[in-house]
Amino acid sequence: MKSFRVKIIAVIMGMMVLLEGCWDMKDINKAYLPVVMGIGKGSKEKYKIILEIPDAAGKIQFLEKEAKSISKAIDLIRTDSEKSINLVHLRLMLFDRKVVDDGIRDIIDYAVRANDISIKGMIAIVDADFDKTLYHVISPTPEISTYDFFSKEAGWTPNQSLVTIWEAYRSQNSYSEDIAVPLLQNGERTIYAFKGTAVMREDRMVGKLNREETFLYNLFKGNYSGGTIEIAENTSVLIKQSKIKHHRHWSDKGPSLATDITLDVVIAESPSGKSNVQIEKEVRDQLNRNFEMTLKKIKGYRSDVLGIGVMYRPQLTEEQIKNWKSKWFPKLEQKINVRVNVINEILIKDEAHLDQTFIR
Structure with a gap:
């Protein structure tokens, strides 16, 4: 009987320990x-x-x-x-x-x-x-x-x-x-x-x-999902895929960076008669021009928001890393080259095609 009481007390004490963590x-x-x-x-x-x-x-x-x-x-x-x-x-x-x-x-x-x-x-x-x-x-x-x-x-x-x-x-x-x-x-x-x-x-x-410059910032960072590019004459394209490749170099003058950005786009809106080749050229020229102005603006702020210093860190000394923003970033020579591929064409259905579609 005494052994039974000891077991009961042990069980009760064990339950109290388990409940102790829930008091608050x-x-x-x-x-x-x-x-x-x-x-x-x-x-x-x-x-x-x-x-x-x-x-x-x-x-x-x-x-x-x-x-x-x-x-x-x-x-x-x-x-x-x-x-x-x-x-x-x-x-x-x-x-x-x-x-x-x-x-x-x-x-x-x-x-x-x-x-x-x-x-x-x-x-x-x-x-x-x-x-x-x-x-x-x-x-x-x-x-x-x-x-x-x-x-x-x-x-x-x-x-x-x-x-x-x-x-x-x-x-x-x-x-x-x-x-x-x-x-x-x-x-x-x-x-x-x-x-x-x-x-x-x-x-x-x-x-x-501004908004357009922010779009370029995100595009450089690889955040392009859902991005729409508007160009002249009621033409716009939607980015489906982006490939970015950086080419780093360090000379006696300092760092230089060439970036190739290849965009696969689909046409969202375009006047009839405008060819894919013409759209590709317009998008490419506009982006290259806007990137050049945006890079100049960012460099003037002496702020490395694009994270370019991170690309160079593996090849820099500790002293060069510490002086990146104040000494080396202002000397950076940067160039972005954009390529554009249109991967679809505007599909215009005639009335006969539409009738057949609805019949099916």
Whole structure:
């Protein structure tokens, strides 16, 4: 009998040990799950933090606090909130342009150190009225989320730049690479409107690319899916495949890079009578001309947003890597040569063909 009691006590103690790890579990219905964090300048404190929290019905709730640090502002939000705040679903960090002008190194470092923030989350800069953009909402639709603007499975196109928290952290600690960050404002009938791309040098904005230049930036990076190129006389083509090959060289004058980009395209729109050869030439000439102007503009910012320094890292000394942005990148001679292949023709069906099609 005594042995039986000992066994019962052992079982009970074992169950208590198993349950011990669940004592602080919280009901998910008792937690707020923000998807957007806005980081602006406070009226009284250094930071103003705005959290955007959607619900199942598509409605948005906003929680806001000011503090000298981001973590303190979030703690103050937690203090006044009737639910716990969990940042594991945070998809987007929006920076006020005024904050970016002072540098975002500390903010990115915080995001990487925070245990409950995913480094896969996106970042963007609000180049407009910060409060108006953050508090801007459209009619409640559960199918639409703020993150869709940056999702390649939803609203993203190659005319928009895209960068994650991790990429920003890697860039601001790199001697050989910078990043391009999307610039946003509130839309009229959409959540956001894309204004262009901020060219960053380390943790500060030094210039801006427009939509067409952003498209070229993405094309160079290999992000072309869904890209449409418009040329003169109501003609446009859709990129189906892109092949990029770089030819590096280092001489006594410094680095030089020749890049061959081969595009396979299909015709989306074209006036009748225009040949494929003519379309190929127009697209090729336009892209080569635009690439040349864009490369000159980027070089003037002394920002390696194209990540060219990364290509040279294996053949550079440690000292050359450290001096890449200040010494070697300004000396870079770069040339891009675009080739275009039209892989389809416009198919015009006559009435007889259409009738046969419907009969089948």
